[in-house]
Structure formats: structure tokens, C-alpha cells
Amino acid sequence: MFKIRYKVITGFAILGIMLVISGLISIYELTKLGNQVNRLLMDNYRSIDFSKQMNYSLGLQERAILLSIQGDKGKANSLFSNAISTFNENLLKASNNLTIPGEAGTVDSIAIAFSLFKTKAEGFINKPTPSVSEYLTEVNPALLMVRSKVEELLTLNQQNLNQTVAVLEKSPYRTILPGLIIVITSVIFTIIFNYMISYYLLSPIKRITKGIQNFTKYRRQYDVTIETRDEMFELNESVKDLILTKSIQKKTE
């Protein structure tokens, strides 16, 4: 049987471990939440940034086409090829950053629409005398199609960002809950611990005290029994021995 010292130490140790676990869980949940927030925000932010860059490069491509209509072929070609490489670079980055359902399809549709536009735009710029009407009927609709697809990607990520914020509003509750449950468990444990201390330590002391008082004041028989086999039991046995010795002494006197 365990000694009182070990019982009390075990009780406090369990309480301590529970609080440590509660703390660890809170830290783990907070870190997890922090990482999730960071990852979700960064993923969405990146995609939004890539979309903006693609839109900006589409603006430059449109400017190159207008320059070609004006007759400035050299400047138009250089601007167009730079803008194309910027667009492709951002499209590639966007296709490597797929984080939302449906994003892959949208990125694919941008690539298809852009390929169509690029073919038409290159043919148009390289013409000796490109006309405004041809631009408006052939090239501009293809450009608008690419723009609308890029806008679609932008909206998709912005919507997801809003949803993420909505989820994050509920997250503190989820983060606090496990720690809270362990704290509640610890409180229940403390109550049980208190009951055990009272039942196995304080109550025997009271019974032994009352037994001794009854013996000394009213000469009543000392018959306190202790169910545990710890120091309290040894104390009770010692008291019994003492009383027995005293009784024998009295009788012999």
C-alpha cells in the first residue's frame, strides 16, 4: 500500500501534469491556428497578386498593340515580348499555387484564352498596316476573354479569403476548447483529490482524536479502525498499543 507522502505527491503531480498538458495543448492549438492562418492568407494573397500582375501585363500588351497601329513597330514588339514573358511567368506561378477547389480549372482556362489571344496579337502586330477595325473585331475580344478569366481567378481567391476570415472567426473557440476541457477535468480531479484527502487523512485523524478523547475523558474502549495500510494505520496501531500499555499499568497500580 502507498504511504501518505506518495499519495499526496501523486495527487499534486497528476494535477501538475494535467495543467502542463493543458498548457501544451493550448500552445499546440495556437501554433496550429497561427500556421493555418498564415498559410491560408499567404496562399490567397499570392494568387491575388499573380492575377494583378497578369492584368497589368495585359494592359502593357494592349498598349503594344496600340503602338503598332500608330506605326511604332520596334517599340511595340519590344513592349509586347516583355509583357508576354511577365504574363507567362505569373501564370506559371499561379499554376504552382493551386489551393482552392476550381482554381486549377480557372488557371487552365486562362492559359487557353491567352494562347488564342497571343496568336492573334502577334499576327496583328506583325502586319504591315494593322487597322483599328481589325483590332476591335479580332484581337480585342480575345483580350477581353483573357481579362475576364484573370478576373475570375481574382474573384475566386478573394471569395476564399472572405470564407477564411469567416472560419477564423470560429477558430478561437476551437482553439480554447481542448485546453478548457482539460482545465475542467483538472477542477473535477481537484475536487476528487480533496475528497480523498478528507476521507483518508482528515477523517482518520478526527476519529483517532475522538477515540483518544473518549478513552481519556470517559474511559470508553478505543476501537478505531483504519482501512488503509499507511502511516495513519501505523499511528492508530501505536495509539492502540499505548492505550493497552496504559490500561495494564493502571490495573497493576
Next chain:
Amino acid sequence: MRPHVIIRYIGMVMLFNAAFIFVSFLISLYDRDAGQLPLLFSFLITLLLGVFPLVFVPKATDLSNKEGYLVVVLSWILSCFIGSLPLLLYGGEFTFVKALFESVSGYTTTGASILNNVEALPKGILFWRSSMQWVGGIGIVVFVLIILPSLGKAQMTLSKMEISPLAQENFRYRTRKMLNVILVVYLGLTVTQVILLRVYGMGLFEAVNHAFTSVSTGGFSTKNNSISFYNSLGIEMVIIIFMFLSGIHFNILYSSLTLKKNNIFNSNIVRYYFFSTILGILVIAIDLHGKIYQSWWESLRFSAFQVVSLATTTGFATTDTAIWPPFTIIVLLFFSLQCACAGSTGGGIKVDRVVIFYKAFKSQILRLQHPQAVIPIRIGKSLVSDDVVNSVTLFIVFYLLLALLGTLALTALGFDMLTSFTAAIASISNVGPGFGLVGSMSNYSVMPDLALIILSFLMLLGRLEFFGLLLLFMVKSWR
């Protein structure tokens, strides 16, 4: 009443739970999945809660009936809370109420789930779900009694409180032998099923999980589409056989294996259980043929699986029964009410009670014709006492009353009649799937928190056969 002694026994149950959480943790650790930390933390908490009373409270081998009842009921309730801990710490789809619902559904072997995507769970958590059902199958306190051999008189008191009184009729052994019979049959069925599922091509992890949940007639699967995922006749046949066997009184199975008299061929109850199931399969197959399935083979195949699944309170699915015709749904509802034999892992009213009720009803009719006649009620050669007949009648009435109250509560929360009634029946009988919004291919995620709490309470009431749990609310009886 000695609270410290009750706490000591509950502590043992907690340690037993901790052992299973630890095994789940090891699986998670091996798989390096996201279940590691939730399972580790849950293991530590459960271990600490279990160890403490053993350190403080000295061994007590005697228990009064009231103490025994409280140990059993509180062990079940606390186990359900502890069982929800790994799920809650894991997060995902689990909120506090949903994790508790899943845990109650696990321990009571109901098999109702709130999960939309079971396959997203880490392996450790999946194993923990199945373990809860396996432990709950023969009763968590019975399991502890089997593991701990020297509990003296307490062993008898606790097993008396945990095992259904009707089931005890068929155990003609001393407590220790009875517990050993349960263990041998339970382990034997589980191991054999794992081997057979492996033979038919199921992976080891899934075979163990499905064996755990079929032998316990629980019904949790590791797949979103339950058994229909495998689309394998061999796997379906193995599961049908083991669900059916797990619905028979374990002592009758043991006697059959050891070639004793009281075997499955001599038992009136098993005969009724067998023929009623066969009749149900045929009637449903006839109704399904032409309406849902064009071939007789398909009608029989799906009918057999669903009838055995519901009649044994397992709840596995190979098809969506929500689209089946109304007549079929009514027949399946009858099986959800009747369920399997006493002394098995199945829940519900139980075949034994249905047979006794029918014989009592028949004798009452005969008594009207011959008022002076003495008409004894017999099951096989054994005479059924009036006390047993009265308790059976009371049980059935109380059962239906609770199902009605559950239905009322769910309709008050805005659910349709079919969903409410079948969800209440499926919970109180520990079946799992109902019809309507909670059909075999759906889940309970549509239910609000209050509905989940009501259904959890019904599951516990059904598993503990009402009176044990209700005793907890009668404060006067605590003294």
C-alpha cells in the same frame, strides 16, 4: 454507498480505455499522421485519471448492488466523455457535441456518425473509433472484469449489473467461466473475421477495423460509402455471416462449438431469429424486384445485407435504403426494433423478449377461452416465470414510449416524421442508420446540437437497457 470504492472501479475502466487509446496512438505514430498528438494527450489524461484512485483507495472486493449499478453507469458515461477527447483534440468536423455524439455512438455500438468524410481521418483516430465499438460490444465493464481476474465478490456484482438479465438466463456457469466464454467467443469471432476479410482482399488495417465493428455489431466503417466501397460479394458474405453470428447468444455459440446440448440447432430463440431473418430477406427481395433492382440476384444480395445489418443492429450499408419502397422500409423498421438475441452484442428489444411477449399474448388469448386453465409460458423446455413476463412487457412498453418521446423531440426541432421516428428508433436500438435524412448512405451531421444530445441519451438508455441509467437520476436511491 462508498463513493471512493466506486471511483476506484471507474479508475480501472479508465485505465482500460487508456490502453486502447495508446494502441491507437502507436498506429498513428507508425503512420506519422495528424492523430499523434490528440491521441497522446488523451492517453495521458485518461491514464492519470485511472491511476489516481488506485493509488489512494485500498482494494475492495465487495460491492453492493447500488454501488455496482453506479460503477457500470458512471463507467459508461465517463468512457463516452473520454472517448470523445481524441476526436475533439483532433478537430476537423468534430465540435464538442459532435465528438461526444460520435463517442456515445461508438461505445454503445450504434454506429451513427456525424462525419461527412470518414476517409479524411488519420488512421489512429479511425482505429480509436473502431476500438470504442469493440470495447463497447460486450460492455466495457465486462471487458475489465475479464482482464482483472481477482475482484472477488465484486466481479459477480458488476457482471450482474452489466449483462442483461435476460442474457444471464442462458449462462449456467459461475461468473469467471461465463466471462471466459464471452472472451473466447468474442476474440474467436474477431480473429476469424479478420482472416476471412484478408482472404477476400481487404487490407489488414481495414480488415481489423471492420472485424471490430461487425463483431461488436457497431457499424463504423473506414470508408465513406461503408461496405459498398468494396463492391465485393466475398466481403459482403463474410460480413453478413459474422454480423449474424454476433447476434446470437455467446453461450449458445460456445455450446455449439464445444458440441454441447444447448446449441444453435436446439435453441428456439435462435431458430426464430434465423427464420425471421430469412423471411425478412425474401419479403424485401420480392418487394425490391422490379421496383429498384431488375434482377432477382441483386434484389436478394442487397436485401440480405441490409436485413442482417439492421436486424443485428450493426448498420453497415451496401446501398442507399432511403430510396427503397415504403413497405420495405416498414419491414426494416420492424427488424430495427426487434434486433438480435439477448447475450449477444446486439441492442434493441431483442428476439427473446419478442418471443416471450408473443407467447404471453397467446396465453392471454387462451385464458380468455379457458379462464380456469393454467397455461405456462415456455421457451424450449424452460418455464418462463411471471416476473420475467412482466419485466419483458414493461421493457417493451417503456422502449416504445421512449422511442415516441424521442420522435416528438426531433419533430419539435423541425425534422420530418420519417427522419424523426427512424432516428429515434435507430438510436435507442443502437442500430445507427435510419431513413429519410439519416439513411444508410447519409449521416447525422444535419442534426443540430440539441438533437444530437437527445439521440446520445437515447443510445445510452438503449445500451444500458433503461433502468440502470434511470437509477442515476433517482437521487433517493443513492443513500
